[in-house]
Amino acid sequence: MPRNDPVMPPGQRDFGAALLDPDLPLPEGIVGPHGKNAQKRFAVYRNNVTVSLIDALAGIFPAIQRLVGDSFFREMARTYLVMDPPQSPVIFEYGGGFAAFLERFEPLSKYPYLPDVARLERAWLDAFHAGDADPLAPDSLAAIPPEHLADTTFTAHPSTRIVQSSFAAVSIFSASREDRTLDGIQPGDAEDGLITRPFDAVTVRQLPPGAADFFTALIAGATLGLAAGTTVARHPEFDLPSAISAMLEAGVFSACSFGQANLEQTA
Amino acid sequence: MTQSAPLSPIVETSRFPAGPLPPRAGAGLKTEHIDAILSDDYRIGFLEVHAENYMGDGGPAHRALAAIRREFALSVHGVGLSIGSEGGIDPVHLERLAGVVERYEPAMVSEHLAWSSHDAGYFNDLLPVPYNNETLDRVAAHVGQIQDRLKRPILLENPSTYVAFEQSTMSETDFIREIALKSGCGLLLDVNNVFVSATNHGWKPMHYLRDFPLELVEEIHLAGHAEDVDDEGDLLLIDAHDRPVADAVWKLYEIVISQAGALPTLVEWDNDVPEWPVLRREAQLADAILDRLGPASLLGSRHAAE
Numbered sequence: 363m364p365r366n367d368p369v370m371p372p373g374q375r376d377f378g379a380a381l382l383d384p385d386l387p388l389p390e391g392i393v394g395p396h397g398k399n400a401q402k403r404f405a406v407y408r409n410n411v412t413v414s415l416i417d418a419l420a421g422i423f424p425a426i427q428r429l430v431g432d433s434f435f436r437e438m439a440r441t442y443l444v445m446d447p448p449q450s451p452v453i454f455e456y457g458g459g460f461a462a463f464l465e466r467f468e469p470l471s472k473y474p475y476l477p478d479v480a481r482l483e484r485a486w487l488d489a490f491h492a493g494d495a496d497p498l499a500p501d502s503l504a505a506i507p508p509e510h511l512a513d514t515t516f517t518a519h520p521s522t523r524i525v526q527s528s529f530a531a532v533s534i535f536s537a538s539r540e541d542r543t544l545d546g547i548q549p550g551d552a553e554d555g556l557i558t559r560p561f562d563a564v565t566v567r568q569l570p571p572g573a574a575d576f577f578t579a580l581i582a583g584a585t586l587g588l589a590a591g592t593t594v595a596r597h598p599e600f601d602l603p604s605a606i607s608a609m610l611e612a613g614v615f616s617a618c619s620f621g622q623a624n625l626e627q628t629a
Numbered sequence: 630m631t632q633s634a635p636l637s638p639i640v641e642t643s644r645f646p647a648g649p650l651p652p653r654a655g656a657g658l659k660t661e662h663i664d665a666i667l668s669d670d671y672r673i674g675f676l677e678v679h680a681e682n683y684m685g686d687g688g689p690a691h692r693a694l695a696a697i698r699r700e701f702a703l704s705v706h707g708v709g710l711s712i713g714s715e716g717g718i719d720p721v722h723l724e725r726l727a728g729v730v731e732r733y734e735p736a737m738v739s740e741h742l743a744w745s746s747h748d749a750g751y752f753n754d755l756l757p758v759p760y761n762n763e764t765l766d767r768v769a770a771h772v773g774q775i776q777d778r779l780k781r782p783i784l785l786e787n788p789s790t791y792v793a794f795e796q797s798t799m800s801e802t803d804f805i806r807e808i809a810l811k812s813g814c815g816l817l818l819d820v821n822n823v824f825v826s827a828t829n830h831g832w833k834p835m836h837y838l839r840d841f842p843l844e845l846v847e848e849i850h851l852a853g854h855a856e857d858v859d860d861e862g863d864l865l866l867i868d869a870h871d872r873p874v875a876d877a878v879w880k881l882y883e884i885v886i887s888q889a890g891a892l893p894t895l896v897e898w899d900n901d902v903p904e905w906p907v908l909r910r911e912a913q914l915a916d917a918i919l920d921r922l923g924p925a926s927l928l929g930s931r932h933a934a935e
Binding site for chain 2: 391398403411414418454562
């Protein structure tokens with residue numbers, strides 16, 4: 363069993379600190395063979411850690427990388443990974459704090475949409491690795507007795523994510539991922555994004571006004587009637603039938619229930 | 630019923646072909662090769678995946694690996710358990726590994742003699758440990774903890790290293806042999822790592838192989854390495870996995886097979902990954918050596934008797 367020393371010996375703590383900070387001296391006891399120096403030798407580890415984590419961030423945030431340019435991205439990622447190294451060996455989960463880092467990263471303050479683009483990218487990868495479930499069939503609501511529609515509740519598909527932005531984050535995300543220019547996009551236009559992966563392919567959609575609030579309420583467990591009512595109160599232009607069609611088409615939910623019944627797809 | 634049922638671990642009946650890794654060449658599985666591997670007339674002996682890439686709940690990566698697993702033997706190779714860690718094995722990560730093992734029923738599970746996690750975070754590299762009694766006890770206990778949880782022995786891989794520790798009191802080969810004897814684990818001999826570390830530390834690779842407990846080796850790794858220089862301007866090899874296996878490593882591999890007999894042999898290529906036929910050619914080179922030297926090996930009767 364692992365030892366439970368209350369105080370960590372200095373070895374790996376110092377080794378790890380020196381990996382992330384090239385200005386620190388070599389850890390105690392680190393040597394080359396036959397009395398050789400170990401600076402360049404230890405630098406191999408520093409380089410492995412830094413480059414592999416920069417590459418990981420570039421793989422998770424390719425739209426950000428294209429928007430800011432490769433060399434700028436790599437220098438920025440180097441700063442980020444020291445401040446917020448991964449906390450788990452599951453590297454595809456890394457970068458949860460990257461959007462918040464971008465919000466505070468002064469050199470990019472003229473591009474306030476970048477944090478939400480990063481949130482969309484992080485949500486994209488979360489959706490890619492999320493659990494599997496069949497989405498609700500398009501005709502599933504038709505099977506619910508009309509008097510029960512209002513008290514119907516829904517179970518979110520494991521891949522469903524919503525990112526609401528004060529900027530045109532969805533348009534900018536899509537343009538960057540498809541290697542298009544941002545021509546014609548007004549960055550200040552607020553956009554809400556819906557990320558789903560009903561089967562194998564992750565899809566990012568821009569939602570019409572109110573739909574993000576509506577889906578968010580349903581995901582939180584609100585009944586269809588309550589979610590629709592609160593959404594219409596805040597967004598008078600909200601189009602409920604369109605939103606219901608869109609959620610079934612996108613695969614936002616995997617199950618719904620009313621009263622005691624529980625309608626789920628069966629394979 | 631939930632829709633994830635077809636992909637959840639099934640314990641009563643195996644969904645996949647059983648059996649050990651065949652004593653043939655295998656390849657490190659890359660997503661971009663999956664279609665080519667499945668449709669190739671050349672049937673690779675086995676495939677190996679990094680466990681951490683399959684620790685998500687679902688999605689297309691799992692569907693692709695399940696398709697591979699239905700047709701091929703699989704080895705699950707962990708890169709993140711941090712067996713040499715002073716802070717102990719992360720029980721959450723051990724559970725993740727157990728989940729992958731239960732899901733795919735691999736023929737082999739292996740990990741590294743290295744550490745990669747600390748309180749500060751996960752460093753995404755295989756970092757070295759000093760070879761002394763303190764580390765020995767710790768690593769052997771961690772291997773035992775892992776084997777207890779997985780309910781199966783694992784293989785431990787020899788590292789490629791660039792620095793040494795003043796705190797070391799024994800050779801790498803003695804250290805690894807003692808770990809195996811204490812914990813009951815098998816060994817994964819990475820021949821490229823032997824060549825890289827030997828060059829970097831001024832050992833003779835042949836002496837390393839002479840001292841290494843070949844009778845405990847159950848799998849071989851081969852990979853390409855890059856060249857750099859150390860502070861004194863001398864050659865420093867980097868375990869880069871980004872190119873073909875070096876000629877000198879093939880020669881060492883021939884020596885290993887002629888002594889130990891045919892063993893499952895993985896070709897790793899993790900960076901600048903080529904098209905499948907290029908990796909397949911490396912695997913076929915290993916197959917040819919296994920065919921030529923395996924049957925006449927000094928320890929060949931050990932495997933023939935199994």
